[in-house]
Amino acid sequence: MADANRRLKTLAISDSGFIFDPSTGQTFTTNETGLDIFRMLKEEKSLKEITLFIENQYDVDEDIALRDVTQFLSQLKTYRLIDGF
Amino acid sequence: MRELHVAVTGLSATDNPAPGVAVIRSLREQPGWCGRIIGLAYDAYEPGIFDPRLVDAVYLLPYPSAGKEAVLQRLDEILQRERIDVLLPTLDSELSSFSQAAQQLAARGIRTFLPTEDQLKRRSKANLAALAKDLGLRVPESAAVTDFRSAEKAADEIGFPLMVKGLFYEAYRAANSSELFAAMQALVTRWGYPVILQEYVPGEEYNLAGLGDGKGGIVSAVCMKKVSVTDRGKGWAGVSIVNEQLTDVARAFVKALQWRGGFELEMLMSDKEELNLIEINPRFPAWIYLTTACGINLPYAYCLLASGEQPRMPQEYEPGILFVRCTTDLIARVKQIEDLLTRREIHY
Numbered sequence: 001m002a003d004a005n006r007r008l009k010t011l012a013i014s015d016s017g018f019i020f021d022p023s024t025g026q027t028f029t030t031n032e033t034g035l036d037i038f039r040m041l042k043e044e045k046s047l048k049e050i051t052l053f054i055e056n057q058y059d060v061d062e063d064i065a066l067r068d069v070t071q072f073l074s075q076l077k078t079y080r081l082i083d084g085f
Numbered sequence: 086m087r088e089l090h091v092a093v094t095g096l097s098a099t100d101n102p103a104p105g106v107a108v109i110r111s112l113r114e115q116p117g118w119c120g121r122i123i124g125l126a127y128d129a130y131e132p133g134i135f136d137p138r139l140v141d142a143v144y145l146l147p148y149p150s151a152g153k154e155a156v157l158q159r160l161d162e163i164l165q166r167e168r169i170d171v172l173l174p175t176l177d178s179e180l181s182s183f184s185q186a187a188q189q190l191a192a193r194g195i196r197t198f199l200p201t202e203d204q205l206k207r208r209s210k211a212n213l214a215a216l217a218k219d220l221g222l223r224v225p226e227s228a229a230v231t232d233f234r235s236a237e238k239a240a241d242e243i244g245f246p247l248m249v250k251g252l253f254y255e256a257y258r259a260a261n262s263s264e265l266f267a268a269m270q271a272l273v274t275r276w277g278y279p280v281i282l283q284e285y286v287p288g289e290e291y292n293l294a295g296l297g298d299g300k301g302g303i304v305s306a307v308c309m310k311k312v313s314v315t316d317r318g319k320g321w322a323g324v325s326i327v328n329e330q331l332t333d334v335a336r337a338f339v340k341a342l343q344w345r346g347g348f349e350l351e352m353l354m355s356d357k358e359e360l361n362l363i364e365i366n367p368r369f370p371a372w373i374y375l376t377t378a379c380g381i382n383l384p385y386a387y388c389l390l391a392s393g394e395q396p397r398m399p400q401e402y403e404p405g406i407l408f409v410r411c412t413t414d415l416i417a418r419v420k421q422i423e424d425l426l427t428r429r430e431i432h433y
Binding site for chain 1: 289291309310312323324326327328358404405
């Protein structure tokens with residue numbers, strides 16, 4: 001199956017948070033925060049950059065931001081939407 | 086477009102539908118379609134018989150088990166009333182007979198574009214593992230069994246849970262010996278032996294419908310992912326997907342066998358990310374109308390191939406187009422049943 005990075009690039013992500021993978025037919029939904037993270041992943045931002053964004057956007061401590069972002073990315077890995085991180 | 090009179094089988098549109106209705110819809114929706122659709126049915130209550138939007142006439146055929154000559158004799162009777170330019174069979178159980186009779190059909194003016202007997206055998210369930218090896222694919226471990234004792238032995242080797250499949254139709258999942266024997270009982274009663282036992286591989290299923298040009302090339306193909314299934318595991322809704330890995334398998338299959346005609350690949354991406362070949366159906370699937378909805382009218386392309394023409398079909402299509410099956414009631418009159426049971430034909 002298409003490697004995960006390639007999958008991420010081909011995902012159809014709508015502003016409503018609906019995500020469609022045209023290579024597998026899988027669908028997902030995410031919230032506004034998740035959409036922000038997807039956008040940054042597509043821009044190939046690093047974990048550090050994504051965490052910093054969340055810290056600033058939601059005015060949370062670094063360790064909370066890192067925990068939440070890592071949890072989200074772990075979920076994406078489970079669905080094979082990303083590789084690495 | 087010149088007028089085409091096409092005979093189509095497989096009008097059973099139940100919760101386990103045959104492809105005939107979807108094929109006919111595809112033909113009727115080809116821009117500029119000009120022709121006549123003759124339904125060929127085996128049972129008077131096949132639902133597609135009763136939709137005058139689909140068929141212009143329907144004739145009952147003897148079951149394939151009656152033999153090729155009985156079917157040809159019936160076709161000769163039908164040809165007294167109808168012109169048939171192309172025959173598009175859609176059922177596994179009749180394909181071998183029609184394939185063997187291709188020349189006799191052609192002599193009657195009925196053209197087909199069907200796989201040869203050798204091609205049918207090479208992709209059969211019993212020979213799938215060998216073909217998959219040639220294609221560099223994994224196939225779930227399988228065994229063809231002809232009695233309960235050998236089934237028990239094969240199940241010990243394969244391990245539970247496993248899939249229990251009829252030679253042509255139906256599959257059950259068996260978690261233990263009791264379920265294995267119950268499944269075998271059901272399958273043998275309806276379809277006889279052999280029964281195929283297959284390793285159960287957890288993962289995601291994918292389907293592909295395509296058309297081989299008989300020269301190793303693929304006219305076109307569409308991939309699909311089921312998004313809703315019935316309690317019998319039949320797809321009730323599916324979405325078009327674009328997946329090069331699946332399409333590469335189709336190209337390799339068509340090239341290796343020089344496949345003639347329609348086909349469906351059933352594949353499974355295991356949880357270990359291995360692509361498995363589950364089954365190759367030697368005809369269009371019941372969801373074939375989705376290919377038409379994607380702009381790739383494979384049933385019509387089949388008719389062109391059968392007529393000696395080279396179809397030009399798009400290779401690309403849009404992912405995210407869904408088919409969603411819908412149950413509806415057709416209204417008929419008992420007079421139609423009378424006509425089918427006594428005269429064995431019905432006209433609209």
